[in-house]
Amino acid sequence: MTLVCAAPTSAVSDNATAKLPGTRAVVTANAWHCNVYADKCSFKTSTKVRKGKNPFKASKVSNVATVKANGWQATLSLAPSGTRVSENTRSISWTNTNTWISDISGVADPGGSINTSITTCSDGGAFKSGTKVFASACANG
Template sequence: MKTKTARSRFLKGAASAAALSAGLLIAAPSAHATSSSGTWNIPGGNKMSVNAWHCGAFVNACDWKASTKMTGSNPKKAQWIKNVADLQAHGISVSIKISKNPEASLTMVSKSLGRVTWKNTKTWISDTSGQMRPSKLTTYVSTKSCGSAQLTSKIKFSTKCVYAGAA
């Protein structure tokens, strides 16, 4: 009888745990991202894309990515291609800490706005990524991504920007 009672308690406990887990999954907010992209035709037949992305919901940290990409084969590689990402915390008396990939540079424009810059040479892409750690009073974060490039001595892609975040 002890075996049957122990097994019965185990099954009841397992059923309760499963029900609790299912309830948490249903009640948990969905993690969605906030993003923006733009694509422009450039002389020679190539296209340039500028992209911005960051997490849609966060507690302590929020991953982010920004890029400028060239597609096409005329030329296959740019002389240089650049991405500048402005990462900002919004709210009352907010601040932000930012991590980024090692080759990019970070300039803190203010305590709530950081600018990450990466100029890549002889390639088709300049992409950066990292993590934002906004202060507790932050209501939302935003990512503004701006791209530019010098494809050949005669073909230049002037700065174009996209914005991901609340308006």
């Protein structure tokens, strides 16, 4: 049984920002996953670059999603599969060029422990005109 969150009130989320030097643009890293699940849990991460309320085109925008199952002898599988960091942690990365956003989404399937929770982290970066910046956010729960 998969329980997917339909509204932000039923999600765990975090975000962080950093200024892209020399551009007045702000890079935001977002991490989100469902708060309540019976078997599997949806997750999403993104990196967005904005100048005020408007999208700001950067040379490169990257996002690394790291999902971890927490708990005694916890295990984790993801769809898409990602790179295995450890038995309970997977990582997926994506980089876009000449745009303002890079995002990743999928489904986490934790196992191996009765009291398993999920942590979803988003490490975002942007590059424009020789300058770069990074922001990191982690949703725990």
